[in-house]
Amino acid sequence: MKDMLNLQEAARAAAQALLPKAGLNKQREISRLIFEICKRDDTAPADISARINAKNFEQAKKELLALRYPISFKTAKRENFYLPKLDLQALPDAEIKREEFYPKNIFIEKEVLNSPLAQRALKLFPKAKTEILEKKTFCGSENYSKRKENLVIIKENFDFVKPCPCTKNCFCCGYNLVNLGFGCAYECSYCFLQQYQNLHAIVLPANIKDFLDKIEKTPLRKGPFPHIRIGSGEFTDSLLFDHITNYSFDIVDFFRGREEYFEFKTKSTNIDNLLKIPAAKNIVVGWSVNPQNVIDDAEALTTPLHARLAAAAKIAAHGYKTAFHFDPVIIHEGWRANYLSVIEKIKNTVPAESIAWISIGTLRFSRELKKCIESRFKSNTILDGEFLLDFDGKMRYPKVLRKQVYETLAPALKKAFPGTYVYLCMEEPDLQI
Ligand code: SF4
Incomplete structure (x- = not known):
């Protein structure tokens, strides 16, 4: 290179x-x-x-x-065709160091100092410098790559639950989002957070009960699924920090016996908490999956495919539901065989009856993110594909290529997992399968 x-x-x-x-x-x-x-x-x-x-x-x-x-x-x-100024020096390189999350600084809002989350964080990271915040005055690092140095524990007051914003003119799957945390420790080169997150820190709310209370009181949107679906994992990985937050205990407890399905979306194998408690049939753990060569190229610091599938098998054996997200699909030489082999691997590892749903979505990103990716991940190969500004202002593969992806993967998934709901994420209605 x-x-x-x-x-x-x-x-x-x-x-x-x-x-x-x-x-x-x-x-x-x-x-x-x-x-x-x-x-x-x-x-x-x-x-x-x-x-x-x-x-x-x-x-x-x-x-x-x-x-x-x-x-x-x-x-x-x-x-x-989007041809912005070349400026590879605009941002520092991504720092790809595989190390356990251990913040240098912990900032805690005074109001939640005595919360179980704040107290647990202080115990787990005794060497971190701690600062109690009187007001919301913290600021993260200037460099996004240094976000893991700062853990911020807050009381969330506004952003609890909302319909997934999806994207303009797309088929809507009716998902509901709960924003339990902001910031991720993985370094996927396509991650929108590197361009979107303006507070470079890992931010975790201590008032999980307020979130559940809001869910109870908010009319949730229902899509084409038989059940209302709600999930965390938009602005962070749902389970990556679960050994710190213990959110899963409260979430499973709250949703047990309810009609809605709650989904944890993850690329981690941090399922120990979920295995410690009795399962609930409406709790889904959804893994984002890609062929191992794509994980190696574009999902730095995440877990390997075989580990995600082994974790899914354990989750299913325990009695929870699983889900898989072929998202983002990245077109590369040999993509057909590589993605079909992922389907085969899921089929051979995870019981089909545990799989609640499977989504497919090809790589898409904002034009601003393109500049960010090429500057932080200079040797990336994901941007070598053909991306054009498309119907929703995002950069996407040409429709003809996206169609090939869906026409390859959707029938293969439906054949391997008959009875499982397979759908396209953030895609034009005429491409729906
Ligand atoms: S796992 Fe998700 S949130 Fe974390 S870096 Fe990757 S894309 Fe971003």
């Missing part, structure tokens, strides 16, 4: 040599295209510019777009 900073410079130089009279914005677009082609194909910028015959900007851009977007070039509108 090339050194990306050198490649960035070489791409800028090649653009300058190709179109010396072009203005700054035009140079930026050309250098980005050259950079992205060279990164994907492992070629030199000089080789790419040597293949360009055009001498003016419009023609050169057209030739480069055809090289960069071979599938969508002829059909996509010009405004759907």
